[in-house]
Amino acid sequence: xxxxxxxxxxxxxxxxxxxxxxxxxxxxxxxxxxxxxxxxxxxxxxxxxxxxxxxxxxxxxxxxxxxxxxxxxxxxxxxxxxxxxxxxxxxxxxxxxxxxxxxxxxxxxxxxxxxxxxxxxxxxxxxxxxxxxxxxxxxxxxxxxxxxxxxxxxxxxxxxxxxxxxxxxxxxxxxxxxxxxxxxxxxxxxxxxxxxxxxxxxxxxxxxxxxxxxxxxxxxxxxxxxxxxxxxxxxxxxxxxxxxxxxxxxxxxxxxxxxxxxxxxxxxxxxxxxxxxxxxxxxxxxxxxxxxxxxxxxxxxxxxxxxxxxxxxxxxxxxxxxxxxxxxxxxxxx
Numbered sequence: 502x503x504x505x506x507x508x509x510x511x512x513x514x515x516x517x518x519x520x521x522x523x524x525x526x527x528x529x530x531x532x533x534x535x536x537x538x539x540x541x542x543x544x545x546x547x548x549x550x551x552x553x554x555x556x557x558x559x560x561x562x563x564x565x566x567x568x569x570x571x572x573x574x575x576x577x578x579x580x581x582x583x584x585x586x587x588x589x590x591x592x593x594x595x596x597x598x599x600x601x602x603x604x605x606x607x608x609x610x611x612x613x614x615x616x617x618x619x620x621x622x623x624x625x626x627x628x629x630x631x632x633x634x635x636x637x638x639x640x641x642x643x644x645x646x647x648x649x650x651x652x653x654x655x656x657x658x659x660x661x662x663x664x665x666x667x668x669x670x671x672x673x674x675x676x677x678x679x680x681x682x683x684x685x686x687x688x689x690x691x692x693x694x695x696x697x698x699x700x701x702x703x704x705x706x707x708x709x710x711x712x713x714x715x716x717x718x719x720x721x722x723x724x725x726x727x728x729x730x731x732x733x734x735x736x737x738x739x740x741x742x743x744x745x746x747x748x749x750x751x752x753x754x755x756x757x758x759x760x761x762x763x764x765x766x767x768x769x770x771x772x773x774x775x776x777x778x779x780x781x782x783x784x785x786x787x788x789x790x791x792x793x794x795x796x797x798x799x800x801x802x803x804x805x806x807x808x809x810x811x812x813x814x815x816x817x818x819x820x821x822x823x824x825x826x827x828x829x830x831x832x833x834x835x
Contacts, residue, residue: 502605503633504539509641510605511535511598513669516648516662518594521655522587525648527594530577530584534598537573538566550754550792550807554761557606557624562617566599573599605630608673610701610781611761623763628701629676635705640669676707679727683710692721692733699765699781709825713780715741715765722785724828731832735824737785742768745775747802748795754807755794773797776810784821787812 502510515531541560546552559565574592578585585591607613612626630637644665651658684700687693696714703709703724712733713722720741723733744751745768755777759766765780775795782789791810795802 502609502630503638504536506633506638506641507535507539507602507605508532509638509645510601510669513641513644513662513666514597514601515594516645516659517666518590518597519584519587520648520662521659522590523581523583524655526581527584528645528648530581531594531598534573534577534595535602538599538602548754548807549809550758550794553790554754554757557603557611557613559614559617561603561606561613561615563600563603563615564619565617566603567596570596570599605673608676623760626763627677627680628699629673629680630707631702631704633705634707636707637669637672640665640672644669672707676702679707679710682727683712683725686725686730687712687714690733692723692736692738696721697764699763701781703825704821706825709828711784713765715767715780717741717743720767720780720785722780724824726828728829729832734828735784739785744768745770745795745802747797748775748804750804752794752804752807755792758792770797771810775802783812784824787820 509532511534512528512532515527519527519530538560541558542556544555546555570592574588574595577591577595578588603613603615607615607625608627608629609632610626610628612624615625644662647661647665648655648658651661679702680700684698687698687700693712693714696716696719699713701711703711708727709724710727711722711724714720718741719738721736721738723736725731725733758777758779762779762781767778767780769776769778771793773796774793775797776791776793778788778791780788789812792807793805793810794807795804
């Protein structure tokens, strides 16, 4: 999820546990702690693909977070002595603020390497919420605002914060249920027979879902609505390409992207360059994460340092939002 949402989630948790004991400063403590895992974004890497695939790694591991929680708790106790008077609650707050960051990320498309350094396969992902979801964030913000607005009756503010935190969890449960419903529906659709299926909510909502399916030689993707059962809208079925001929040595970062995507990738060619594309973000043919990794000359294919192919906002968003609106209209829009 985005850093703002992670901050307000940590602040809400801290407000529920630590807030009644030390006051509104608990919100700042929880918010800051909850954003610590994303500091791995600032670790400089020379490879564009590595910059993407090493994020949500070690700093998002619940093993690492649990090991570091006592030290972070001690540091906070030194900086804010009033919190140390409630050190057991402070430790629980710190631990929950850290691990809920990773758990929330695991409910998005790209998932989380939640048990790093254990080798358990690709990042754990059960896509149930988009990486930015205004409704989820506003639920948390409402609870935090209540703490500040109810200063004359602080107990009421903390109670409201707990209620909104509970509602935000219920919202995620709706997303998990939606994933289950759409996955079951897609598995029964003849279009996706004998294909691996990836299901995720579309941008900023839980009503319209995208289904992406791959086989060795085919890619199929389309949109469907959770509020009606009108089948797939904007269905696209195209060939899926494997390693291009002439590329003898696939760079390690490119192989890592194959792993990172859990197999939902496709090789291709654009403007004479060989590319690899993550098929889970965007809609065919405008995907968010596509990388050039080789140039094709007249005689041979030359591997080059991976470079991300960036799209304009219009290419990425305008058509997709139009398709989402069409899917919401129901069966008549097909």
